[in-house]
Amino acid sequence: MSGSSLTAGEYLVRLLESYGVDLIFGIPGVHTVELYRGLPATKIRHVTPRHEQGAGFMADGYARVTGKPGVCFIVTGPGMTNIATAMGQAYADSVPMLVISAVNAREQLAMGQGRLHELPSQRNLVAGVSAFSHTLLDPDQLPEVMARAFTVFNSQRPRPVHIEIPLDVIVAPAGHLPTQAWPLPAKASAGAVDIEKAASILKSARRPLIVAGGGAADAAAEITAIAGKLDAPVFTTINGRGILKPGHPLALNGNLGMEPLLEELAASDAILAIGTEFGETEMYPEPKPLDFGGPLIRIDIDPLQLAAGLRCDLPIAADAKLAACALSAALGEGRPAGEGEARAKAVRAKVEAGLWPACRVHGRLMEIVTKTLPDAVVAGDQTEPVYAVNQFYQAPQPRSFFNSSTGYGTLGYGLPAAFGAKLGAPDRPSVCLIGDGGLQFSLQELASAVESRIATAVIIWNNTSYGEIKAFMADRDIPQIGVDIFTPDFVGLSRALGCAAALPGTIEELTQELAASATRDVPTVIEIRAGSSLASALAQ
Known part of the structure; x- marks a missing residue:
């Protein structure tokens, strides 16, 4: 296709490529399909998560490892409400993320006519979890708005940026626009x-x-x-x-x-x-x-x-x-x-001397992980192993250890973030630390990882509860309601989704599964049950 016949959606992906974007996370919908028309003409890879929140968390993990913005294509309405939580985590932890969404046509905005995916204002919705949100009213604005976004990522405190494009603008002519990235301002030096x-x-x-x-x-x-x-x-x-x-x-x-x-x-x-x-x-x-x-x-x-x-x-x-x-x-x-x-x-x-008993268990676990998978990137959720490991873990290099116990504090973060991290650092081992409760927030992303051939060791600490909250309630003499939860057969579910999965009973079996995870091209789910013989062995 000649440059003169490019639509704004086709032009957009070429412009992203000029800024060094090599990966996009997205779930196509009827309002965003025109963003996909031009992708084959670029070298940008597309990964399809199973939920927009998963897309945001994957982009977050990718950005933390690479220092580059994670980019998402998100459908109007429910797509934006779904990704808002992931944007909140990225906003709190100063993670660069570019969220590009559709929005209803210009003449339909804020009319309340019951259009598909209609919201009174997507921009207002994400205002509190973004550095800025912009509605693109003309394709000619794209070079300038994209330069503003990448200036935030490069030269300011990096945080999510949202750009929404009305349906009629996505298909408007844009072949007359230059595809070169704008020069970005230098980072601020100290006086x-x-x-x-x-x-x-x-x-x-x-x-x-x-x-x-x-x-x-x-x-x-x-x-x-x-x-x-x-x-x-x-x-x-x-x-x-x-x-x-x-x-x-x-x-x-x-x-x-x-x-x-x-x-x-x-x-x-x-x-x-x-x-x-x-x-x-x-x-x-x-x-x-x-x-x-x-x-x-x-x-x-x-x-x-x-x-x-x-x-x-x-x-x-x-x-x-x-x-x-x-x-x-x-x-x-x-x-x-x-x-x-x-x-x-x-x-x-x-x-x-003052560390609590769980630190001994999970300290031994991390010793095994570190010895078996040197230079691993470790992404964690809100779970007992993570709170323990936070107290002593020494990462092999910067941008190698992060979790959702910081900042916004979201459950379900660790799994998709670990997948995004692996995509950002494909030559390094990737490890996810997650609990049985948090995993059930994002379990479906295992299917996305299998589809995209993402090798990650997923270590589940299964205490059949929201353990940290349960302990918090017990310490305050609050009835422990809603924290003892049903947990499914994680090994069986993981295998059904195409993953390798195991329930090791010894440290030797755990080590073997960790080592094998680096040789596979799909996730390896490793379940450790609290109170099991393996948990007891880790405590010794």
Whole structure:
């Protein structure tokens, strides 16, 4: 087809390809089929989830591993209400996601005529879970609107963007438009004066401490260098795991709500926080007020985040990697090694001494996973293994460990997110940690993974309940209603959906199934039942 005869829908996919998009998650519907007409003319791969929420979670996992936006084609109305939850998780955790949907024709918008999939306003629906939502009223707007979206992903705090295209605009002529991506603005650098102030504060500190979050995932080398120059222990949030390599002597464990970490924050005479909002979901099982023993320096790409939650003494609005690089240079050669490693070791020992019994079980589980599947990407749900593993797991590299216990906190996230992660990093093993309750939110996505040949080890912790909520209710003397749930035959269901599946009884069998998962081209579902002989063996 010549460029002059392209429709807006056909032009759109070519424009996406020019921005480096290589994968789209979507479920075709009568309102979006024209977006698919031009796909064969591109190299973009399409994956079909079984639910729009699954599409969003897959896009989320893909984006977290690659740093590129996950892209979704979503049908009008129910498609948008379905994906809104996934957009909420991505919004809370600053994950880039581009959601492109149809909407009723321009003359039908907001008329309330009972049209198919009609909503009063899709834009209003997703306003709270997107950086912006735009209704495309003319194909000529596409280059500019797409440039705005990718500017958010590249140069601002990355969050979902929604673009809706009326049915009559999707088929309108657009062959006259250029398909080249617009040049994007550079990421924000830190001011030289602020960097010098930060360096001065940190150089004079005797007990500096670093807190690094998911916003610093691309600044691992620079943060490691700063930690060495300052002889400063480093606490990484859940989304920041992997910034320090496993076994680094300055690495801390636990979470910011634990007494050893609270004590260390209070004893530190300078705190450098990079790419973190100090969210309450980093303080399991309940948030605690933070007391800093010295000035707080915060570096964040989002200026408004620097004025949220905690008062800081030196706010620096800048890209984490650029700012950390400048700060490392300003620190010079650094100081000789002192008490930093001893401080970190002492905190780690105190945290480990206070861990609850489940941490031993799931710690052993993760040892087996790590040994059997080195360099794995681990995506988790809201489930006992994840809450336990969050306290001590050291990811092999950044963008390798994430779960829905943070931010928005959605059940059913882990399975499709692990599939999206595998698609984003096909050469690395993919592991999903999920409970029997959360799995039933998104079990159908196993069929999508089989269809798309996605190899992932899906580890189910089956306690036949919403275990975390059940324990929460019991601790507060609340009747435990609605938390003991029927669970199906996961192994049988998984096999019926085309997966490999097993119920291992020993550690050896577990290891064998994990190893086999990396050789297959479909998911390997591994069920572990609480109270089983395998669970008992993991506890030893």
